[in-house]
Amino acid sequence: MTGSWPDDDVILYDGVCIFCSRWVRFVATRDIERRFRFTAIQSPYGTRLAQAFGIDPDDPDTNAVVHSGVAWFKSDAALTVLSSLPGWRWTRALFAVPKPLRDVAYSLVARNRYRIFGKYDECFVPDAEMRARVME
Template sequence: MQENWENKHIVFFDGECGVCNFWVQWILERDKNDRFLFASLQSDFGQKFLSERGLETKVFNTLYLWRPGQYYYVKSRAVLQIANILGGVYKLSAAGKIFPAFLSDQVYDLVSRNRMKLANQKCFLPDREQKKKFIEV
């Protein structure tokens, strides 16, 4: 799995959240160019990512998008960047960057606070090919 991350973006998400799992599944289905890998924030890998950056390691209400060796995006900026990387019609969401992060993050935080109420609590089970995109370590 760790052999070639140079062209990958890693999505860190709350592995216990139905809304988060829905969006992971959504990205997987649209990642035609194989640009994303996924790790739950609760995993050892996720915890290492958080602690190395001095980020919260006990509360999992934030989505992170990381390009190893380079940068990471947080909350609404991570969402917009994921859409941009997916390309096609999803690139149109880049228009959301006209709003300052503190404003778009307020919307993100509102959804985050209410995500357990919104979630369909069904577990997402990736298929064999999708499992290759998850970092378990």
């Protein structure tokens, strides 16, 4: 974790990554309180957020979430989001796994995400309901 950001509960993701876009849809579907908002790293807002936290917008190696005023990265980001969703609170137990081990697994998927899951030519466009939760 590092730094802070004025907006809270914002998920930064790679908008051309099919896996990342599915992650966003997964969260949006289960986030019945509509707490989380989303920004693609390729958007102006997402690029500013990434740069503020030292993430290269042209070659992102992590997603991030700003939650409770703190930026979380890699496996911490994923678990922070998951453990905030109804029915997924059990994932808090995974924080007991040492961070270096969790981040090795995270980084392995992140490094190979385009090869394994594919890549969109352009940022994925959310449906109308989700569009209200997208920050550009």
